[in-house]
Amino acid sequence: MALTFSAREVASSPVSPAKQTNKESKDALDALKKDLVSALQAVKGQQSAADAISDSNFILSDGLLDVNTTLSKQMLPVAFNAEAQRIIQATLREANAELKFSLNPAKIAARPVSPQMEPRPVTSRNDDPLLSKLSRRATELNSISDSLSKQIEVLEGQLKQLNLGVTAWARVNHTYDDEGGECITEIGYSRFRSRWGIALRSCYIEPSHEEHEEMWPFTDGPRQLRIDAVDKIPELLEQLDTEAEKMISALSAKVKKVEELTSKMKPTGSAR
Secondary structure, rough: OOOOEOOOOOOOOOOOOOOOOOOHHHHHHHHHHHHHHHHHHHEEEEEEEHHHHHHEEEEEOEEEEEOOOOOOOOOHHHHHHHHHHHHHHHHHHHOOOOOOOEEEOOOOOOOOHHHHHHHOOOOOOOHHHHHHHHHHHHHHHHHHHHHHHHHHHHHHHHHHHHOOOOOEEEEEEEEEOOOOEEEEEEEEEEEEEEEEEEEEEEEOOOOOOEEEEEEEEHHHHHHHHHHHHHHOHHHHHHHHHHHHHHHHHHHHHHHHHHHHHHHHHOOOOOOO
């Protein structure tokens, strides 16, 4: 699934391939990308679309600008809602871009396999039922794991649209090892790698109290941690609500303090 629409056609275009060299065309596309990102960032609630455009690969061919995003086809319409599409169309018109614009989901390409390293099938006959059964289980497990990741992406998109700007974490596990170290794993909603999203983190604390922390976007985290963390999503949402309430209270107190200060200030008389 792709989101495709056209900008207003004009007589001349800064990204017209027929009138520009490859370098000029690339420079124009880079400039257009920056304009699109800036236009989306300027509108509240469109940061996800701006991030997606920033991470996308622009390819111009025969009047069609393919914008290959890193989003799944389920997340594409979530990030690029009707308002985002209107902003993109308006920006294209302002840039006099004589082209069609297509937002494309990420494509998962199959890895090329060299003839020397071509994998052998797990079993070519029904003479190894255990391996055959394990192969079916692996397929089922990968399919369910992918379904979980897609549902998390939908939830993540909904949280981004709220534009909370609040960080919260919920503990998943807290374990100890035989050497006296401890490991704490958590699921959270936080800003990570310059964007907001659902994340996982693991912190190992040595007996000397030295800490080693790892953090991943949810879909990149260890599979077992992802599975364990799902049960803590309701707790995470409660934590987000609690943290948002604390922030509201703190900001309200600050606003009141500033109001008190300004009310005590007497206006100065005009110079005579």
